[in-house]
Amino acid sequence: MAEIFVTAGETSGDIYAARVVEELRLMIPGITITGMGRSRLARQGQQQYIKAGQGEIGLSGGLRSIGQHLNRIKLLQQKAAETSPDAALLVDYSGFNMYLGRRLRKEGLPVVHYIPPTAWVWGYWRAKWLARQDIRVAAIFPQEDEVYRRAGARSEFVGHPLLDEISQPRKQRLARENLSEYLKLAGRGELNSGDRVLALLPGSRDQEIEKLTRPLLEAAGKLSRDFSLRIIIPQDSERDASLLADYADLFKLEVEVLANRSREVLAASDLALVASGTATLEAALLNCPQIIIYQTGKLTALLARLLVKTDYVGLPNIVAERSIVPELMQDDVKGDIIYKEARKLLEDPRMIRQQIEGYREIRSRLGSPGAARRTAELVLEEAGLEERA
Numbered sequence: 001m002a003e004i005f006v007t008a009g010e011t012s013g014d015i016y017a018a019r020v021v022e023e024l025r026l027m028i029p030g031i032t033i034t035g036m037g038r039s040r041l042a043r044q045g046q047q048q049y050i051k052a053g054q055g056e057i058g059l060s061g062g063l064r065s066i067g068q069h070l071n072r073i074k075l076l077q078q079k080a081a082e083t084s085p086d087a088a089l090l091v092d093y094s095g096f097n098m099y100l101g102r103r104l105r106k107e108g109l110p111v112v113h114y115i116p117p118t119a120w121v122w123g124y125w126r127a128k129w130l131a132r133q134d135i136r137v138a139a140i141f142p143q144e145d146e147v148y149r150r151a152g153a154r155s156e157f158v159g160h161p162l163l164d165e166i167s168q169p170r171k172q173r174l175a176r177e178n179l180s181e182y183l184k185l186a187g188r189g190e191l192n193s194g195d196r197v198l199a200l201l202p203g204s205r206d207q208e209i210e211k212l213t214r215p216l217l218e219a220a221g222k223l224s225r226d227f228s229l230r231i232i233i234p235q236d237s238e239r240d241a242s243l244l245a246d247y248a249d250l251f252k253l254e255v256e257v258l259a260n261r262s263r264e265v266l267a268a269s270d271l272a273l274v275a276s277g278t279a280t281l282e283a284a285l286l287n288c289p290q291i292i293i294y295q296t297g298k299l300t301a302l303l304a305r306l307l308v309k310t311d312y313v314g315l316p317n318i319v320a321e322r323s324i325v326p327e328l329m330q331d332d333v334k335g336d337i338i339y340k341e342a343r344k345l346l347e348d349p350r351m352i353r354q355q356i357e358g359y360r361e362i363r364s365r366l367g368s369p370g371a372a373r374r375t376a377e378l379v380l381e382e383a384g385l386e387e388r389a
Contacts, residue, residue: 002385003032005109006041007076007084009052009093011204012278014038016115016161016372017091021046023376034083049079063113069096077103083183087383090135091115091377092198098129102357105133113140114158114345114375119147127151136382138375141319142365158374159367162278162285166263169287169359175267179232181262190258195230196270196346198223199288200255201262202244203275211295211333213244216273217251218335223342224253231255232269234262266365271345273338276313280325284359289352291326291341292316295333305381316362324358 004024008017018040025044026315033041036050050072073096080088087110090097094117101111116137120126124147130137131153139145140160148155180191191197198220202212221233233244233255248255258265262279266272266288274280276294283290292314312318316325326341345351380386 001032002028002083002383002388003034003083004383005035005076005080005083005088005104006033006035006091007044007088007097008037008041008091009091009096011038012114014040014052016269018044019161019164019372020089020091020114020375020379023373023381027376027380028385032085034079034085035088035313036072043296049076057156069099072096073100073103076100080104080109081107085109086385087112087379089114089379093117094126096240098126101130101135102133105135110136110384112136112138112375112379112382114321115140116144116148117143119151124151127258127336136378138371138378140366142367143319143321156237156374156378157367158378159369159371160281161371162281163363163366163369164371166282168286169285169363170267171209172268172287175264179264179268181216182258182261183256186228191230192228194228196227196267197265198229198231198342199265199269199272199274200233201266201272201274201279202233202293203277203279208275209243212275212293213247215333215335215338216293217247217253217255219273219338219342220255221251221253222335222339223346226343227346232265233257234265235259271342273342275316276327278315281315281319281362284325284362287356287359289345291328291338291345294327296330307346316359319362319365320358322354322358324362 010016014037021044033046037046038052088104090113092115113135120121127148128151131151137148137153137155138158145155145157184190200216202209245257266283267286269288272283272288272290274290280292294313314327
């Protein structure tokens with residue numbers, strides 16, 4: 001029986017890995033999936049040697065966890081040696097999967113790295129690393145495909161997986177109606193016709209939530225005095241939603257905290273304040289106006305200034321290679337500064353239109369739908385199983 005070894009660490013990687021596994025199961029019914037993952041891979045029937053938990057943010061967080069990471073890599077290498085899978089699919093989780101990939105390749109296991117390390121942002125050496133290990137790259141951005149090919153890696157641009165889920169920009173009126181109905185059914189009162197929806201997305205990692213929630217709520221409190229706003233914080237887990245509700249209570253703000261509704265909320269929002277990450281790209285694909293917020297530790301920020309090969313931190317701006325979305329970073333992540341930037345957008349429709357026009361350019365650069373299917377085909381090709389598909 002065919003077996004594919006799959007590792008994903010964080011929530012987004014778990015989701016994208018699970019979609020590839022779903023495609024693999026359509027191609028080869030009964031295929032065995034083993035490795036490391038979270039709830040989405042578990043629902044796809046992965047035999048999990050390790051259940052991944054919350055990821056760390058920044059260099060200092062990674063350093064604190066290095067011992068645990070090395071132990072996990074050793075265990076996964078041992079398990080792969082015992083079961084001899086046909087190939088490995090490593091998804092995102094760059095530092096961890098880079099070292100795991102090298103060890104698996106030394107054992108002779110074919111490896112595909114989907115959503116590879118952002119060598120086009122953080123440094124060319126990452127591309128050279130994967131090229132030296134002869135790891136197949138499934139790139140989701142055209143820039144990274146170019147960088148990996150230039151480094152000598154066997155790279156394919158498979159397109160961005162979000163295009164399978166957000167194939168068309170939002171219809172805001174319909175999205176508002178759906179959100180209003182949901183709020184009404186939940187006993188939280190429907191949206192009034194004059195209300196603007198302000199979405200706050202402080203991220204999913206514990207450290208992001210801790211750093212960003214307070215300044216976002218401070219800004220929202222000031223904005224609520226100037227505009228008729230419905231403030232909503234969507235989160236991907238019940239645990240995070242409960243934590244954020246406690247934060248909102250401290251600020252005595254009327255805030256709706258909704259679990260597992262982030263995309264629906266973004267589609268209905270007039271403005272979103274979003275932690276730098278995949279959610280910023282979701283907002284762009286949904287045509288949701290936004291401000292990108294980024295704050296990390298001082299050591300990580302210092303290294304970023306030395307190593308990062310782009311002038312931007314937000315994915316929409318990185319993909320477009322120009323400033324489309326305002327970015328507030330480090331010392332600018334303060335309630336009053338966020339408030340002033342958000343007020344500009346809420347008062348000037350022209351700024352909103354300029355963002356929306358830029359979003360069209362971003363969508364065109366991300367390829368076409370079908371990233372999971374194309375990645376699954378690469379995995380089977382590396383495994384020598386394409387004839388069985």
